[in-house]
Each structure stands twice: as C-alpha cells, then as structure tokens.
Amino acid sequence: MAAELTAHELIAQHRPTLDQALEAIRTRAYWSPHPEHPKAYGENGSLDAAAGKAAFDALLGTRLDLGQPGTDDWTGGEVSPYGIELGVTYPHADLDVLLPVMKAGQRSWRDAGAEIRAMVCLEILKRISDRTHEFAHAVMHTSGQAFMMAFQAGGPHAQDRGLEAVAYAYVEQVRTPDTAEWTKPQGKREPLALTKRFTPVPRGIALVIGCNTFPTWNGYPGLFASLATGNAVLVKPHPRAVLPLALTVQVARQVLAEAGFDPNLIALAVERPGEGIAKTLATRPEIRIIDYTGSTAFGDWLEANARQAQVFTEKAGVNTVVVESTDDYKGMLANLAFSLSLYSGQMCTTPQNLLVPRDGIRTDQGPRSFDEVVADLAKAVDGLLGDDTRANALLGAIVNPDVKARLEAAAGLGEVALASREVVNPEFPGAVVRTPVIVKLDGAKPDDEAAYMSECFGPVSFAVAVDSAADAVELLRRTIREKGAMTVGAYTTDEEVERAVEEACLEEAAQLSLNLTGGVYVNQTAAFSDFHGSGGNPAANAALTDGAFVANRFRMVEVRREA
Amino acid sequence: MAAELTAHELIAQHRPTLDQALEAIRTRAYWSPHPEHPKAYGENGSLDAAAGKAAFDALLGTRLDLGQPGTDDWTGGEVSPYGIELGVTYPHADLDVLLPVMKAGQRSWRDAGAEIRAMVCLEILKRISDRTHEFAHAVMHTSGQAFMMAFQAGGPHAQDRGLEAVAYAYVEQVRTPDTAEWTKPQGKREPLALTKRFTPVPRGIALVIGCNTFPTWNGYPGLFASLATGNAVLVKPHPRAVLPLALTVQVARQVLAEAGFDPNLIALAVERPGEGIAKTLATRPEIRIIDYTGSTAFGDWLEANARQAQVFTEKAGVNTVVVESTDDYKGMLANLAFSLSLYSGQMCTTPQNLLVPRDGIRTDQGPRSFDEVVADLAKAVDGLLGDDTRANALLGAIVNPDVKARLEAAAGLGEVALASREVVNPEFPGAVVRTPVIVKLDGAKPDDEAAYMSECFGPVSFAVAVDSAADAVELLRRTIREKGAMTVGAYTTDEEVERAVEEACLEEAAQLSLNLTGGVYVNQTAAFSDFHGSGGNPAANAALTDGAFVANRFRMVEVRREA
Known part of the structure; x- marks a missing residue:
C-alpha cells in the first residue's frame, strides 16, 4: 500500500518549520509556530472554540479504541478536578503481545532516516495543533488547569516543547554525515581508503510516564525526542490524566500509518485502578529509555532500578x-x-x-x-x-x-x-x-x-x-x-x-x-529559548531541552569497507 | 601574577587546529595534526628519538613530585612487561585535603569560557605531542606494547582522541549562545523583553580510572572532555601503568599554571599496593563524572554504586x-x-x-x-x-x-x-x-x-x-x-x-x-572519523567520541532579567 503522505509532501510542508526551530535553538530568540490566542484557530483545518468543545464533549463516555494489538481489556475512570466524570475507557495492554509488536516497525522507521522521522513528528504536532481547542478541554479536565492555561500550556507551549525536542534530536543525528570517504596518505605507498556509512539506530522501546498536572507539556519532550531518534514509544499516562496523552497517541498512530510506517511504533498503556504498572513496565528488558515526571521517591526508584534504560527524571524541588x-x-x-x-x-x-x-x-x-x-x-x-x-x-x-x-x-x-x-x-x-x-x-x-x-x-x-x-x-x-x-x-x-x-x-x-516585575514570571519558560530545569541539581536529572536530553536516545553505528 | 600564556597567544596558536578538528568530526574525512612517524619529531621544540629516550631514562628511579597539596606519602612500583623496574614514585594523596583544593580553581576555570578551556587543552596536547618519544617509552614499559605501537597508539593516536574530545566538548558548549535577547510580541501592548545569559557550568570533579594496556589512548578522551567542560580532573592510573598518565598530569598542571589557572584543576591519585582506592574515590560526593576502562565486573560495580556521578565505562566484550x-x-x-x-x-x-x-x-x-x-x-x-x-x-x-x-x-x-x-x-x-x-x-x-x-x-x-x-x-x-x-x-x-x-x-x-583485506584492521579506529565502541551494547556504555560522551559533563545555567 502506498503511503498517503509522501516524503516529498512531508518535507515540503514541514522542513521550513524545522529549519526555523533549528535557528531558534541556536539564537534562543523568541519564536513559536503555535499560536497562543484561542481565536487564532478555526481556519486551515484547525478546530475553532466551538468545534473543539464539541469534539471534547463527543469523547465523553466513549471507548477510545486505538486499534492496538494485545488489548486484553478496557479501563479508565478519570474524574475531572472540575467534578465531571469523563467516562472514557482506554485499551489495557497485554505487554507480552504489545511490546514485540511495537518492535516490528522499528527497522523501517530507522531506515527512514532522521529527516523523515522529524517530518512525521512535525505532522503529528501539526494535527495536534489543529485540535488545540479539543486538547485544551482534555488538559483542563484532567489537570484542573483553568481553561486559558490548559489551552496555552497544554496546547501551543507543549507543542513548542515537542518541536524543540524534535529539532534537538534531528540535529544530533545529522551532525555525523550519512557517509564519509576516508583517505589516509601512506607516503610513497597507495593511500588507505575506506568508505564509511553511519546510521543512527534506536535504543529500543521508550517509555513515557506521564504526570497529572502537565500531561502534554511534560510528556511531549521525551515522547518526541524518542520517536524522532527512531525508538518506538509506549506512553503510560497518569491514571488521572489519560485523555490528553491518549489523544496524542491516537493522532500519532494515524500519522505514522498514513506516512507508511507501522502505527504500533507508538502505543498507550493505561493501568487499572491500583494496578501500578509503572514499575513492571520500567524494568522490562525491552524498555531502554524512560521519561518520567513526578515524585522524588519514584524518580529515585527508577534511577536505581531501571538500570537497563536511560532514565530522564523530573522530580520534586524547593524553589x-x-x-x-x-x-x-x-x-x-x-x-x-x-x-x-x-x-x-x-x-x-x-x-x-x-x-x-x-x-x-x-x-x-x-x-x-x-x-x-x-x-x-x-x-x-x-x-x-x-x-x-x-x-x-x-x-x-x-x-x-x-x-x-x-x-x-x-x-x-x-x-x-x-x-x-x-x-x-x-x-x-x-x-x-x-x-x-x-x-x-x-x-x-x-x-x-x-x-x-x-x-x-x-x-x-x-x-x-x-x-x-x-x-x-x-x-x-x-x-x-x-x-x-x-x-x-x-x-x-x-x-x-x-x-x-x-x-x-x-x-x-x-x-x-x-528582578522580574513585568509580564514574565519565574514559573514560566519558553521553548527554544529557556531551559526548563538544569539537570544538575536534585530536582531533575535532565533539562528541557539540550543535547544531553537527546544524544543518548540513539547510538551511531558505522559500517566501513575498503573504498 | 600575570599569566605567561595569554588568551590571545593561545587562540592565535591553537584556534586553527580546533577549527580543523571541528571540520574533521563533521566530514569524518581523514585528518590528524599529530605525526605518526617517529622521524617527524625533533624540530620546533619536540624531542627526537634520542632526546625522548634520554628523557625517559632520566625519569627512572626518581620521585615525580607534582607539587600537589595533600601529598601524605610516596608510592609506586611499576615493573615493565619488558622486565625492568621503573622505580618511579608518585604522590599519594590525602583526599580530604586534595579534593577541596581541586575545587578551589573551578570558578575561574568556568568563567574562562569554553574557547579558552579548549585552547589550554590544546596547549597541553601540544606539549605532550612534543614529548611523544618520551611518552612512547613510558607507554611501552607499562603496557608492554612494542615500541612502534606504543609510539603511535600511545602518542599521536591518543593525542588525536584527546583533541577529538576537546572538539566535541567545545562545540557542545557553544551551541547555546553566551547571551540572547528575547522579545515576545504582545499584540497592541509592549512586547515582553528579556536578556538572557547562558553559562556552561561543570558538574564537579571528574575521575579518570586508567587501564593497564592503553593508559593514554583510553585515558585522554574522558580526561580532556571533562577538563574542557570546566571540571577538575583527578586521574587514578592503573597501578601497573602510572607513568604515562603521571607525565600527562604533570604537563597539564604546568600549562594550567602558565595560563593563569590553578594547577590543582588536575591531580594524580596513585594507590599503594593493594590499597584499592578506586571504590573509595568513585563514591566520594565530590566526584560527579567517572571515566573507566577495564573489567566488566568493576564497570558494572561503578554503574550500580557511583550513583552520584555520570559514569562512562568501557568493559569487556567478545568480538x-x-x-x-x-x-x-x-x-x-x-x-x-x-x-x-x-x-x-x-x-x-x-x-x-x-x-x-x-x-x-x-x-x-x-x-x-x-x-x-x-x-x-x-x-x-x-x-x-x-x-x-x-x-x-x-x-x-x-x-x-x-x-x-x-x-x-x-x-x-x-x-x-x-x-x-x-x-x-x-x-x-x-x-x-x-x-x-x-x-x-x-x-x-x-x-x-x-x-x-x-x-x-x-x-x-x-x-x-x-x-x-x-x-x-x-x-x-x-x-x-x-x-x-x-x-x-x-x-x-x-x-x-x-x-x-x-x-x-x-x-x-x-x-x-x-571485507578488510588491506592495511586497515578491524581492531584499529581513527579519531575524527571512526567511533570506538557504540555505547549501545554491553561492551561499553559510551562511544569515543560523540555528543553523548560530552553533553552531560556540564550543565547550562541561564540567568534572565528584563531587558
């Protein structure tokens, strides 16, 4: 089956945005492709306020079937901090079925190369951006954020952080060329000559453990950094804040399929009440990267126990x-x-x-x-x-x-x-x-x-x-x-x-x-310019986003032969 | 006291080399500033074969006093695999004195910035390069390598790997600008405007645990990556291969002092026979980075126990x-x-x-x-x-x-x-x-x-x-x-x-x-072009050298204020 989204189309549409993001992280001047104002949405395929609200309302009480293999049950019981029951149920995964299926698509995702992976990620972000109004309600009714904050922090600001991670991931992979000709002089003898090919390879399956308060903002950097570096991504949302990440996974699966990749490169793992699957997931040998936002106790546990994985944690701190x-x-x-x-x-x-x-x-x-x-x-x-x-x-x-x-x-x-x-x-x-x-x-x-x-x-x-x-x-x-x-x-x-x-x-x-006295606040950071956390004190072992956040999510494999 | 080596001189002398190294790691074509042929040495201040041999001979039976504070004893008992006793003794450190002293110089080393740190590292490498013949004997009589291999692998190839690490460390630090002006439009209101300053800060003291077989080749990447990113570096050589790293530390201390920095930014920790100080050192809270080459058992121990540090290990494998x-x-x-x-x-x-x-x-x-x-x-x-x-x-x-x-x-x-x-x-x-x-x-x-x-x-x-x-x-x-x-x-x-x-x-x-059938061998890798190890299988958790090898040796701290 031919892909509905061709590489050519993806590059034509998204490469300029990637280039602007690359320039922004270099200058760290203000930039964002994602409008902050609710009224900016409603054209070019994006949902306006009413359509976004209607889309959210239509989700309530439904079963969100992502078409994931290995779904052995349905679960979910989110109650909005605003008092309403969402009533959405999600796939519960049989890991022994789901995890092997997730690996199946990794070879073609790897072979697609860094640029196409970035383009697919940007298409996912674009579709999420188009549904920002819908996501805003989902974030509001899981995090308890007021609507405008849920709209901005859960929408454009989260999308910015996702795009920033894609940009860092892309540039990290292409700093080594695809191929090189290496010719070493040998005095009067023939020079030694090798042809070398370099391929960024994924580590395996990445696990994103979401948080209650900022499911998208804190979830997107790790999710997109891992996906853009060739890894499959399993998203385990906080049980009180499933919907925003479930919608994200749904969008991503659809875009992957349309672009000719295996949709199972991304999947959702929702737990039954009290099941506590994070520890089980985090120590599975297939899981090689973990992004976590939450308590210090569990973050420390992950760092100590999920030794088979690269572990990125944002924990508690005292500001x-x-x-x-x-x-x-x-x-x-x-x-x-x-x-x-x-x-x-x-x-x-x-x-x-x-x-x-x-x-x-x-x-x-x-x-x-x-x-x-x-x-x-x-x-x-x-x-x-x-x-x-x-x-x-x-x-x-x-x-x-x-x-x-x-x-x-x-x-x-x-x-x-x-x-x-x-x-x-x-x-x-x-x-x-x-x-x-x-x-x-x-x-x-x-x-x-x-x-x-x-x-x-x-x-x-x-x-x-x-x-x-x-x-x-x-x-x-x-x-x-x-x-x-x-x-x-x-x-x-x-x-x-x-x-x-x-x-x-x-x-x-x-x-x-x-000395902030105007309209910028100590608790806000802007993607492409401000680092979120430093990765150098006990509150977090990583910063959003820098080279260290992406560089170890893939490895560079070299194949060399005589020229 | 004015520095004997000014920033201006250092930049004039070494910036072109750094730029060539940066270009080489980007193209991965053949390049090296360090001659492989023994006869290439002897001019422009470098030691020729006879002078190098004489310098090595003059070291035998001496006490190598590095002028390190906290030296409470002298120790050393290397016996060459070629049968001669080196008879060199080295400072034994009182860590409670030495480690605090090493931190004292970090502020000015940090404030010097990435470029000056790179230049100082290149000057250290240049002085080591000038003494390649002397180092060759030191490597030969600790590792057992034949002279020509000790000369090349312990000399220019090791220096190449050190320079490669400096280049990666430099570029990683300067991908974020020193300052940025950030101006965010606010519709009809005044834009929000911030001035931001970004400073790469070191993690603390880095520990290099050397190996018996390639003291310089395996020691230089971590040593120079940590130093170039602003960390102080404590070098603990393998007890059978102290001399090459002791000379390295001696050169580095001298260059640091001449450039106006605290020589205690680098120091040597040699153990008494059977003392086994690596475990003690590796778990000191001051040690925030560890580079290790050696057995899988101890590498695994470090990864599991030196949790306060970034741990880079090269262990055993089956090729x-x-x-x-x-x-x-x-x-x-x-x-x-x-x-x-x-x-x-x-x-x-x-x-x-x-x-x-x-x-x-x-x-x-x-x-x-x-x-x-x-x-x-x-x-x-x-x-x-x-x-x-x-x-x-x-x-x-x-x-x-x-x-x-x-x-x-x-x-x-x-x-x-x-x-x-x-x-x-x-x-x-x-x-x-x-x-x-x-x-x-x-x-x-x-x-x-x-x-x-x-x-x-x-x-x-x-x-x-x-x-x-x-x-x-x-x-x-x-x-x-x-x-x-x-x-x-x-x-x-x-x-x-x-x-x-x-x-x-x-x-x-x-x-x-x-299909290698000519003069390149599977066991040889060339700096600036080949990766040594992948960091993605159990033989090593890092590759020489990529972004991941340097990106987490420092953190980027941002100070922002209204413009």
Missing part, C-alpha cells in the same frame, strides 16, 4: 525567591502574586520559599520591614484574586485530594500571613478552588526548617525570615543542593548580592530569574 | 568476525593474521571468535573447507611472525601474568589449530613474548559455548564452526547482545549475507568492518 531589595516594589509584588497564584501553585516551577531579611528590605517606596513585605504581598495576592471570575481563571482547580490536604495542613506550620479561601466556580460547582496560603517561618528556627526544606506542592508559600542577604544566599545554596530547584528568583538592586545569588546558581546549577 | 566468503582469500588471511597478532591480541578491539561455516567457504582460490580456512589462517599468522624481530615488533610483551595464564589455559579448551610459541626478545630478555593461539571449537556443542561466549583477553582466538551463514549471523547477534562487542568484522561476497550481518550490527549496535 526559592530571594527578596533583598527592589526599585519597583509594586511590580515585584504584582509579579510574585501572579507567580504564587497561577494554577494554584501546582507547577513544579512555582516559588515556595520567599527569603526576606528579618530587618526588612530597601525599595523605591522606602524601607519595608519583613512583616510589611509579607503583608504587602498578601494584599497583592488578595487584590489579584479578589474577583471570583478572575480568581477562577487564574487558579484553576485543586488537582487532587493530596494537594488539598497539604494546603489545609500548611496553616498549622506557622503564622498565617494570608489565609487560603474557597472560591466558588459557578460553571463547575464540583471544582475545589482555593487561593494560596502564605505562612511566615523563621530561617533561624530549627523547628521551621522541616517545613521550608520540604516540597509542599500546591498553593503554599513560606515567607522565611533570614538574618541577612548573605544568610539568604547560603540558605538558597543549601536548598538547591539538598532539595533541588527547578527555578530560582531574586530581587535585588545590590550588585554584590546579585553576584552572590548568581554564583550560588552557577555553582549549584539552577536557573535564575532576576 | 566476532564472520568468515563466509571472500574474493581475496590471501588478503583476508593476511589482514586477519595481523589483527590477531597486533599487541598479542591485548586490545579491546581484537577479534576473538572467527565464525566459519563447517561446510567451508567460497574464495577466489576455490572452495575452502573449515579445516583449510583455519589451517591457512594459522599459516598466515606463522608466516607473519616467523621472523623473531618482526614478531617482537608486532607482538610486544604479555602485559601481566593473568594474560599469560589465560593463554596457557586456552590450549585445553579445544583442538589447537595454531600453538602459541615463545619468542625471545634480545633487547629485553625479561619480556614475556608469545604468539597467538588459535583453538577450534564447535558452535553446535554446548560445552564449547562456555569458552567462546566469554572474553578471553589476550592472544587467544577461537575458530568456531557454525552450521551456516544464517547460524553465524544469529550467533553474532546473540554474542553482541549478551556479551557486548567493541568491533565486528565480516568477510562475504554474498549481498544477502552482508545485509544480514549489517542488520544484526544495526539492531545490536556494534561497529562493523566489512
């Missing part, structure tokens, strides 16, 4: 913002208030510990005491979230009962500077919506250390009084080293303090945002 | 040559005879198992039975090594008693097709020199499998009778998968067999040499 001085006090407060509120602090990049000297800080509005800074920040959060409509649009819903329980317990950890309040979501009365809590702690009190030196994932921040700027930097350094950090922020007008914070971040390998 | 048919029977025999004889088979790349169909092979000289092929190969080896002078020049000496014991035991494993014989070395009567043994085994006999499916490191090859070409490919595949392989060779004129062998190598990730 710090040093607040030492500012020449834009209002801007700082507004920026921090937004950072703490966005998606109820349920981002791996949300600041947790705000380190403020107990003697106060210098600002453009005059000096502010520790208590004043904390009270002003509380007021800024209150102001930001005072209107329920805006609060709902910013906070989204609490993703699961564990986060709610942690939030409720946090008030007992110290003096509450800002209490969390319930917000009613009129559209989804079942949604658990809460504003962030800010708790005061003392960096000099050993009892408080247990609180601020652990990740308290969710809408909980600690305003930690420290003795001095130097003390703040030292605590920052220790926190990164011992607990890891996806992000660090700092506010200072003092060059010496700035240098000290920078040096701590350079030495402990953490990504630093300095 | 196979499939002999199915040839259109140049004499060339094939001559090529194989050389491969088996070179350095008494003590290369990780030497073929061990020669798989030959029991019904014989087709050749340009007519059909040859299994027994004829083996007998003809034995004759070819005998012919090659019939003259003792040539035998000594090719074989070198048996590196240690374990190899000798294995060689002697091998004759008991099956029918001996070619017996090993003693060769007298008139210049070094203490040298243990042996020609290779070839033992016939039957691939269909389970009892024989224990022999041919284990690495028998040394001058031992097995001629294994197989049922068919398909059987040979299947055994090849299983051998790579279960035991690993640094190299695979094949002789065939049959396109289908060629494709099957290629497919096995692509699927099991092994480097393949096809």
Whole structure:
C-alpha cells in the first residue's frame, strides 16, 4: 500500500518549520509556530472554540479504541478536578503481545532516516495543533488547569516543547554525515581508503510516564525526542490524566500509518485502578529509555532500578525567591502574586520559599520591614484574586485530594500571613478552588526548617525570615543542593548580592530569574529559548531541552569497507 | 601574577587546529595534526628519538613530585612487561585535603569560557605531542606494547582522541549562545523583553580510572572532555601503568599554571599496593563524572554504586568476525593474521571468535573447507611472525601474568589449530613474548559455548564452526547482545549475507568492518572519523567520541532579567 503522505509532501510542508526551530535553538530568540490566542484557530483545518468543545464533549463516555494489538481489556475512570466524570475507557495492554509488536516497525522507521522521522513528528504536532481547542478541554479536565492555561500550556507551549525536542534530536543525528570517504596518505605507498556509512539506530522501546498536572507539556519532550531518534514509544499516562496523552497517541498512530510506517511504533498503556504498572513496565528488558515526571521517591526508584534504560527524571524541588531589595516594589509584588497564584501553585516551577531579611528590605517606596513585605504581598495576592471570575481563571482547580490536604495542613506550620479561601466556580460547582496560603517561618528556627526544606506542592508559600542577604544566599545554596530547584528568583538592586545569588546558581546549577516585575514570571519558560530545569541539581536529572536530553536516545553505528 | 600564556597567544596558536578538528568530526574525512612517524619529531621544540629516550631514562628511579597539596606519602612500583623496574614514585594523596583544593580553581576555570578551556587543552596536547618519544617509552614499559605501537597508539593516536574530545566538548558548549535577547510580541501592548545569559557550568570533579594496556589512548578522551567542560580532573592510573598518565598530569598542571589557572584543576591519585582506592574515590560526593576502562565486573560495580556521578565505562566484550566468503582469500588471511597478532591480541578491539561455516567457504582460490580456512589462517599468522624481530615488533610483551595464564589455559579448551610459541626478545630478555593461539571449537556443542561466549583477553582466538551463514549471523547477534562487542568484522561476497550481518550490527549496535583485506584492521579506529565502541551494547556504555560522551559533563545555567 502506498503511503498517503509522501516524503516529498512531508518535507515540503514541514522542513521550513524545522529549519526555523533549528535557528531558534541556536539564537534562543523568541519564536513559536503555535499560536497562543484561542481565536487564532478555526481556519486551515484547525478546530475553532466551538468545534473543539464539541469534539471534547463527543469523547465523553466513549471507548477510545486505538486499534492496538494485545488489548486484553478496557479501563479508565478519570474524574475531572472540575467534578465531571469523563467516562472514557482506554485499551489495557497485554505487554507480552504489545511490546514485540511495537518492535516490528522499528527497522523501517530507522531506515527512514532522521529527516523523515522529524517530518512525521512535525505532522503529528501539526494535527495536534489543529485540535488545540479539543486538547485544551482534555488538559483542563484532567489537570484542573483553568481553561486559558490548559489551552496555552497544554496546547501551543507543549507543542513548542515537542518541536524543540524534535529539532534537538534531528540535529544530533545529522551532525555525523550519512557517509564519509576516508583517505589516509601512506607516503610513497597507495593511500588507505575506506568508505564509511553511519546510521543512527534506536535504543529500543521508550517509555513515557506521564504526570497529572502537565500531561502534554511534560510528556511531549521525551515522547518526541524518542520517536524522532527512531525508538518506538509506549506512553503510560497518569491514571488521572489519560485523555490528553491518549489523544496524542491516537493522532500519532494515524500519522505514522498514513506516512507508511507501522502505527504500533507508538502505543498507550493505561493501568487499572491500583494496578501500578509503572514499575513492571520500567524494568522490562525491552524498555531502554524512560521519561518520567513526578515524585522524588519514584524518580529515585527508577534511577536505581531501571538500570537497563536511560532514565530522564523530573522530580520534586524547593524553589526559592530571594527578596533583598527592589526599585519597583509594586511590580515585584504584582509579579510574585501572579507567580504564587497561577494554577494554584501546582507547577513544579512555582516559588515556595520567599527569603526576606528579618530587618526588612530597601525599595523605591522606602524601607519595608519583613512583616510589611509579607503583608504587602498578601494584599497583592488578595487584590489579584479578589474577583471570583478572575480568581477562577487564574487558579484553576485543586488537582487532587493530596494537594488539598497539604494546603489545609500548611496553616498549622506557622503564622498565617494570608489565609487560603474557597472560591466558588459557578460553571463547575464540583471544582475545589482555593487561593494560596502564605505562612511566615523563621530561617533561624530549627523547628521551621522541616517545613521550608520540604516540597509542599500546591498553593503554599513560606515567607522565611533570614538574618541577612548573605544568610539568604547560603540558605538558597543549601536548598538547591539538598532539595533541588527547578527555578530560582531574586530581587535585588545590590550588585554584590546579585553576584552572590548568581554564583550560588552557577555553582549549584539552577536557573535564575532576576528582578522580574513585568509580564514574565519565574514559573514560566519558553521553548527554544529557556531551559526548563538544569539537570544538575536534585530536582531533575535532565533539562528541557539540550543535547544531553537527546544524544543518548540513539547510538551511531558505522559500517566501513575498503573504498 | 600575570599569566605567561595569554588568551590571545593561545587562540592565535591553537584556534586553527580546533577549527580543523571541528571540520574533521563533521566530514569524518581523514585528518590528524599529530605525526605518526617517529622521524617527524625533533624540530620546533619536540624531542627526537634520542632526546625522548634520554628523557625517559632520566625519569627512572626518581620521585615525580607534582607539587600537589595533600601529598601524605610516596608510592609506586611499576615493573615493565619488558622486565625492568621503573622505580618511579608518585604522590599519594590525602583526599580530604586534595579534593577541596581541586575545587578551589573551578570558578575561574568556568568563567574562562569554553574557547579558552579548549585552547589550554590544546596547549597541553601540544606539549605532550612534543614529548611523544618520551611518552612512547613510558607507554611501552607499562603496557608492554612494542615500541612502534606504543609510539603511535600511545602518542599521536591518543593525542588525536584527546583533541577529538576537546572538539566535541567545545562545540557542545557553544551551541547555546553566551547571551540572547528575547522579545515576545504582545499584540497592541509592549512586547515582553528579556536578556538572557547562558553559562556552561561543570558538574564537579571528574575521575579518570586508567587501564593497564592503553593508559593514554583510553585515558585522554574522558580526561580532556571533562577538563574542557570546566571540571577538575583527578586521574587514578592503573597501578601497573602510572607513568604515562603521571607525565600527562604533570604537563597539564604546568600549562594550567602558565595560563593563569590553578594547577590543582588536575591531580594524580596513585594507590599503594593493594590499597584499592578506586571504590573509595568513585563514591566520594565530590566526584560527579567517572571515566573507566577495564573489567566488566568493576564497570558494572561503578554503574550500580557511583550513583552520584555520570559514569562512562568501557568493559569487556567478545568480538566476532564472520568468515563466509571472500574474493581475496590471501588478503583476508593476511589482514586477519595481523589483527590477531597486533599487541598479542591485548586490545579491546581484537577479534576473538572467527565464525566459519563447517561446510567451508567460497574464495577466489576455490572452495575452502573449515579445516583449510583455519589451517591457512594459522599459516598466515606463522608466516607473519616467523621472523623473531618482526614478531617482537608486532607482538610486544604479555602485559601481566593473568594474560599469560589465560593463554596457557586456552590450549585445553579445544583442538589447537595454531600453538602459541615463545619468542625471545634480545633487547629485553625479561619480556614475556608469545604468539597467538588459535583453538577450534564447535558452535553446535554446548560445552564449547562456555569458552567462546566469554572474553578471553589476550592472544587467544577461537575458530568456531557454525552450521551456516544464517547460524553465524544469529550467533553474532546473540554474542553482541549478551556479551557486548567493541568491533565486528565480516568477510562475504554474498549481498544477502552482508545485509544480514549489517542488520544484526544495526539492531545490536556494534561497529562493523566489512571485507578488510588491506592495511586497515578491524581492531584499529581513527579519531575524527571512526567511533570506538557504540555505547549501545554491553561492551561499553559510551562511544569515543560523540555528543553523548560530552553533553552531560556540564550543565547550562541561564540567568534572565528584563531587558
């Protein structure tokens, strides 16, 4: 059967986009081919808002049959953080059937070469992009993100990260040429001459273990990096966030088939309630790459036990913002208030510990005491979230009962500077919506250390009084080293303090945002420009995306013969 | 104190070489800046043969004081495989003093940036190159390699591999720009604008664990890759092969100091007899990168236990040559005879198992039975090594008693097709020199499998009778998968067999040499063009050199602020 999508068509359509992505990761200037605005969709085959919503609604209560071999059952029981039951069921896989079938198509996928693989990946991303409105609802109703965030972070931003991974994977494979002529002079004798052929070969089957909060954003980099380097990819979503990745796999299977490849190069593995298949999957000999986002405990387990695989983990961390001085006090407060509120602090990049000297800080509005800074920040959060409509649009819903329980317990950890309040979501009365809590702690009190030196994932921040700027930097350094950090922020007008914070971040390998007072937030990173995590502290063993994220997903095999 | 070597001078001298290396790894055409011929040395500050020999002789019986802090003792007891005692003693380190001192210079080394680090590494390599004759004796009298091989493999070829690692490390660091301006349009509002700075930061201290047989060739890639990416490097040589790496460290410390950096960025850790410090070193929290060449048992131990570090290992493997048919029977025999004889088979790349169909092979000289092929190969080896002078020049000496014991035991494993014989070395009567043994085994006999499916490191090859070409490919595949392989060779004129062998190598990730009958041998790889190992089978978890070998030796830290 002839492929419906020819190589020629794929290259004509997607090569320019790949080239732009390659240029963007080289300059790290702003670039994205995926529109952020919901109204940008609806033409050229993409679904508009109404069509996307209708497509999502039509999925509810259905069986998503991906046509996967080895499907021995159907399972699924996602309940939206907004209260509705999705009622979608998915294939449950017999691994002893599915895994061998997944390997069958690898030879032709390998032989297609790096460019065609990249083009097929870009076609998958294009089809996902066209359905961004539909995916937005799927992400919203699994992660609890508010619609606009689910739309942007789950749609174009996730697609950007997927494309970025494809670009890195492509360039890594083609830095060695397909063939080489090697001629070594031998003085007066005939030169030695060899013809060499180089082929990037996959490691095997890659496993993507998805997370609850950002199924697409955190899932796409590993998924596309592995697929683009020739591996088959098995996607095991978080049981509470299956739908966005199931749709992704469905799209990918269809594109692979249309392009003449085996659709089983990508497949879904959904677990029955309580089945816990991640450990079983992760230690199967066929699995040679694992991408994981989630708890430190399981990430550490994977690194220790899935020894047959390359393991890429994003785990817990404790993100710090040093607040030492500012020449834009209002801007700082507004920026921090937004950072703490966005998606109820349920981002791996949300600041947790705000380190403020107990003697106060210098600002453009005059000096502010520790208590004043904390009270002003509380007021800024209150102001930001005072209107329920805006609060709902910013906070989204609490993703699961564990986060709610942690939030409720946090008030007992110290003096509450800002209490969390319930917000009613009129559209989804079942949604658990809460504003962030800010708790005061003392960096000099050993009892408080247990609180601020652990990740308290969710809408909980600690305003930690420290003795001095130097003390703040030292605590920052220790926190990164011992607990890891996806992000660090700092506010200072003092060059010496700035240098000290920078040096701590350079030495402990953490990504630093300095003096953000406008519309960029410490918890947001842009694909093609910002690295997400560093891969050099305990919060993650890899960064999104750099050469190390892709270089070991394939190996280069050389065949040489006399010329 | 002003640096004696300025950045300007270093760049003027070495940047063109770096650029040529970068071009070579891109085209993979032949290139080397390091002459292979001993007579090429003696001008422009390099030592000629006599001066190199004198320099080596002057080292014997001395204390090599590197000026390292934390030296609590002196140790060393190398005995040359050629029978002479080197009598050189080296610093023994108090790690609790040495390791903190090594970290002290890292900040300025980091801040120097990727280009200056590369230039300093190239200056180190240049000074080593100038002393190639001296290093050749040091490699010869630790590894047992014959002089010409010690000269070439321990000199220019090792230097090439070091330079290749520097080139990869450099390009990996500069693919992200130092700074970027990021401006994101916001419709009618002001664009968001950030200034970003990107700094490659080292992981910490890198540990190089050297091997007995190729101290420089196997040691330089990791050493220079780690140094060029900003790490301090601690070198722990094999206790029988300290001198070549000790001299390397001495040169590097001097160059670092002259360039204005802390010489303690590189240091030597030599162990007392039986002290076994590798395990202690490898699990120190300061050690964040390990490069190791040696036994599978210790390589596996490192991978399992040195969890705080990136671990790069080259371990044991079983290299196979499939002999199915040839259109140049004499060339094939001559090529194989050389491969088996070179350095008494003590290369990780030497073929061990020669798989030959029991019904014989087709050749340009007519059909040859299994027994004829083996007998003809034995004759070819005998012919090659019939003259003792040539035998000594090719074989070198048996590196240690374990190899000798294995060689002697091998004759008991099956029918001996070619017996090993003693060769007298008139210049070094203490040298243990042996020609290779070839033992016939039957691939269909389970009892024989224990022999041919284990690495028998040394001058031992097995001629294994197989049922068919398909059987040979299947055994090849299983051998790579279960035991690993640094190299695979094949002789065939049959396109289908060629494709099957290629497919096995692509699927099991092994480097393949096809139908070599001239002056290139399966056990030799050329830097800048050939990959050494694949990193995708059990013989090694890394390849020399690719992106994966360097990309995770540093991390990229971003500092961003509003523009």
